[in-house]
Amino acid sequence: MNFHTRKWIKPEDLNPNGSLFGGTLLRWIDEEAVIYAIVQLGNPKVVTKYISEINFVSSAQQGDIIEMGIEATNFGRTSITMRCEVRNKITRKTILSIDKLVFVNLDEDGTPVPHHKTEITYAYMGIEKTGK
Numbered sequence: 135m136n137f138h139t140r141k142w143i144k145p146e147d148l149n150p151n152g153s154l155f156g157g158t159l160l161r162w163i164d165e166e167a168v169i170y171a172i173v174q175l176g177n178p179k180v181v182t183k184y185i186s187e188i189n190f191v192s193s194a195q196q197g198d199i200i201e202m203g204i205e206a207t208n209f210g211r212t213s214i215t216m217r218c219e220v221r222n223k224i225t226r227k228t229i230l231s232i233d234k235l236v237f238v239n240l241d242e243d244g245t246p247v248p249h250h251k252t253e254i255t256y257a258y259m260g261i262e263k264t265g266k
């Protein structure tokens with residue numbers, strides 16, 4: 135699993151109890167995962183379809199640095215499935231893990247369309263721009 139993105143936890147990322155707000159972290163993960171899917175499928179029109187159980191194992195505090203890891207686990211016909219792990223670089227603890235995030239490849243009209251990908255791409259292949 136590659137941990138591409140790091141975040142420095144700032145005051146605006148906290149909940150009223152002073153730790154990292156879960157909703158903020160989920161927003162970061164959704165964006166990280168959709169970017170991963172866009173790059174893997176070579177199509178900017180990809181949507182979040184399904185996210186499995188989210189296990190918040192430990193927290194992060196202001197000033198901590200966290201890193202987000204995403205890995206493709208399955209290439210379907212129109213979908214891609216990934217898993218996610220977020221770690222705290224200061225405490226070295228896992229913050230959360232998500233076993234299954236499913237994203238769907240769409241055509242210009244928003245209909246699921248086959249992506250014809252079967253394995254993880256490491257080289258940047260270029261992303262087709264859709265739209266009229």
Ligand SMILES: CC(=O)SCCNC(=O)CCNC(=O)[C@H](O)C(C)(C)COP(=O)(O)OP(=O)(O)OC[C@H]1O[C@@H](n2cnc3c(N)ncnc32)[C@H](O)[C@@H]1OP(=O)(O)O
Pocket residue numbers: 164168180181182183184209210211212213214236238244245246
């Ligand atoms: C990044 C973002 O913020 S996107 C914003 C949030 N997401 C959205 O708004 C998406 C809203 N949802 C939709 O528009 C529709 O549900 C669509 C277009 C994504 C999919 O429509 P569906 O009628 O479910 O399509 P369809 O039945 O063809 O399934 C498409 C793929 O999703 C998979 N899928 C559908 N439902 C599920 C599910 N509950 N869990 C896992 N995978 C699923 C299917 O197996 C299929 O994958 P495959 O082709 O690789 O086998």
